[in-house]
Amino acid sequence: MAKRHNYxxxxxxxxxxxxxxxxxxxxxxxxxxxxxxxxSQLSRCSISIPSNIAEGSARTDKSFKIFIDYSLGSSFELxxxxxxxxxxxxxxxxxxxLLENKIEEWQRMTMGFQNNLE
Numbered sequence: 001m002a003k004r005h006n007y008x009x010x011x012x013x014x015x016x017x018x019x020x021x022x023x024x025x026x027x028x029x030x031x032x033x034x035x036x037x038x039x040s041q042l043s044r045c046s047i048s049i050p051s052n053i054a055e056g057s058a059r060t061d062k063s064f065k066i067f068i069d070y071s072l073g074s075s076f077e078l079x080x081x082x083x084x085x086x087x088x089x090x091x092x093x094x095x096x097x098l099l100e101n102k103i104e105e106w107q108r109m110t111m112g113f114q115n116n117l118e
Contacts, residue, residue: 005009005064007050012110016050019102023078030090038058038090041080042081048074049106061117068114075110096113 007013023046027039049071056067079100086096 004059005057007054010053010057010070010113012106013050013053013057015102015106015109016053018079019075019099019106020046020050022099022102024089026085026095029083034090038081038085038088042078042085045074045077045081049078065114065117068110068117072107072110072114074108079103 021061023042027042030039039100052067052071052074056064056071081111082096085091086093091099
């Protein structure tokens with residue numbers, strides 16, 4: 001029987017959840033008119049990062065790799081949306097850099113984890 005991963009013990013899930021929570025905190029400062037547009041997109045894709053890891057962890061390594069791909073895709077989408085938020089002056093350059101660094105660290109860790117799956 002194939003082994004399954006306990007997602008709560010995975011560093012990539014933990015950091016992904018931290019990123020989602022950071023995004024949630026940042027969104028509190030966005031203007032109300034963005035609630036259904038950029039806020040909604042940022043929220044959905046940031047939550048998708050740890051959620052896909054959790055969902056994929058219940059599957060075989062081969063399937064898990066696909067869910068990690070979804071998670072990685074969401075992380076790149078999130079990076080793009082943060083650039084838009086910065087351009088619109090909803091987040092400052094320092095906040096952008098902190099989030100970008102955290103996302104890039106997560107991407108490196110996640111690609112390494114994915115490469116070690118069978």
